[in-house]
Amino acid sequence: MSSNLLGTSVDAVLTAVLDDEPDVLFVVNPPGEAIEQIVESAKAFEGDLPTIRLLGEERLLKDVMGDFIVASNTADLVEDGTLELRVLEDSTRSAVLATEDRTVALLEAGGLVGGLTTDDAEFTETAYEATTEDWDSAEEFNLRTPGITRVRQTLEDEIDPEVEDDFDSVLASMETARGDGDGLDEVTISLLVAAKNRVLLYDVSKWGEDVGIASKATFSRTKTKLEDMGLIDTEKVPIDVGRPRLRLKLSDNRLEDAPPDELASVAQSVLS
Known part of the structure; x- marks a missing residue:
């Protein structure tokens, strides 16, 4: 199974994934700063966005959404049906972006965030199915901030x-x-x-x-x-x-x- 570096920033990684035009994009256990950058990048993206399903640790989500600027932009995406938020029970999970055709691990090093990606069919199918199961069993995160x-x-x-x-x-x-x-x-x-x-x-x-x-x-x-x-x-x-x-x-x-x-x-x- 081969893998490649997909950009050295969250914006670059996310844009590369979005350019593939997936129907659904799972974002699993991203760090707080990455959540902010994902929201910012999604708001700025000029193409058609997929359904973005973000699974995050509850305490982290509450902390990130404590900033009205981030929360109100997140709520915009939620209100227009682009973004869904649910609570991840297992906070030890690696930070991953997953589509049906690609799995991207988010790695931090020296202040940079890189996306190590693979499109191996068997691996991506297994990862996507496992993430879908986690999503289906997760509880919705209650974002109270208006868009x-x-x-x-x-x-x-x-x-x-x-x-x-x-x-x-x-x-x-x-x-x-x-x-x-x-x-x-x-x-x-x-x-x-x-x-x-x-x-x-x-x-x-x-x-x-x-x-x-x-x-x-x-x-x-x-x-x-x-x-x-x-x-x-x-x-x-x-x-x-x-x-x-x-x-x-x-x-x-x-x-x-x-x-x-x-x-x-x-x-x-x-x-x-």
């Missing part, structure tokens, strides 16, 4: 196109959106952008809950936290019936003067 396309569209439709543009610019300027002490999460980003555009707290929190980003209560708690930190403020807006609503606004001149693509970095510098 980024739906987030953008509803933000534009329900809040304002300028708010959507600012939200997109902020995300594009960030490497991660985790909110774990090293960055800003999606709720904080939404509130900062809303405050920059003087949106009502009720409107942005209702949008956020409806689209699946977080509950109204989470938006309210985060708003209070950002107020206590001196990043945003509110002003009361009377309404015909009921209690006045709160309009969000930025309370730090550095944030007010920052363009959208610098809002996240300026906010982080204010918080540090």
